[in-house]
Amino acid sequence: MSIIEERRTEIRAEDNTYQIVVATRTDVDRAEPTPRVMITLEAGGPGGEPVAEGSLDLDVAVAAKVAELVSDGLLSATGADRTPRRRSAGRPAQQGRPWNEEMDAELENRWISGESVAQIAAYFERTPGGIRARLPRVGCDPENPGCYLPVPPSRRTDPDESEPA
Known part of the structure; x- marks a missing residue:
């Protein structure tokens, strides 16, 4: 040697x-x-x-x-590997971050005014899937652009009511 x-x-x-x-x-x-x-x-x-x-x-x-x-x-x-991981290059900057009340209100306004999922995703720097998942939480119907979700029967005050006022 x-x-x-x-x-x-x-x-x-x-x-x-x-x-x-x-x-x-x-x-x-x-x-x-x-x-x-x-x-x-x-x-x-x-x-x-x-x-x-x-x-x-x-x-x-x-x-x-x-x-x-x-x-x-x-x-x-x-357990020392709990450091934040670097974000991959193609991943939106806000993906996975929590939403706040102002963002929810802006999401609702943009959806009801007719913006597309892609436009809203670009604005919020999130994925289209993240936007579609959040829409029902603010009362918007992700299947019908510009529409609210119908009021569920258990929450209706008027038997013929299907949309929020």
């Missing part, structure tokens, strides 16, 4: 001290020498007691993927 490169790092985070050694090496005793990466970690608590130790011996070709998987696994296991 011959070491090509070695990096040693000591990091203090919170009450712990971490010592990380990353060594790149080639196994010269093999028929086909392949570059390897050896990662060694030791960590001590405030009193010097060991809180972490271990090592990985990896083929260079998989080192980056293993680092990503270990990072993701640790974040997931500790």
Whole structure:
């Protein structure tokens, strides 16, 4: 074994001290020498007691993927991966955000005045499906542009009433 490169790092985070050694090496005793990466970690608590130790011996070709998987696994296991995700490029800016009373009133006004679902979705920066789902909540009929939902029979005061006043 011959070491090509070695990096040693000591990091203090919170009450712990971490010592990380990353060594790149080639196994010269093999028929086909392949570059390897050896990662060694030791960590001590405030009193010097060991809180972490271990090592990985990896083929260079998989080192980056293993680092990503270990990072993701640790974040997931500790609950630290609860950071907001970046919004995908094609997703409307307001998608998934809560509605307020002013927005509901504006949605109702735009629907009753005859705007299309696509126009309203563009105005509110939401998806057409989100607009169609919200329309009944403000009393509008998503199947009939410009119309309110009929008053359900259980809420009618006049037996012949079918539309709100």
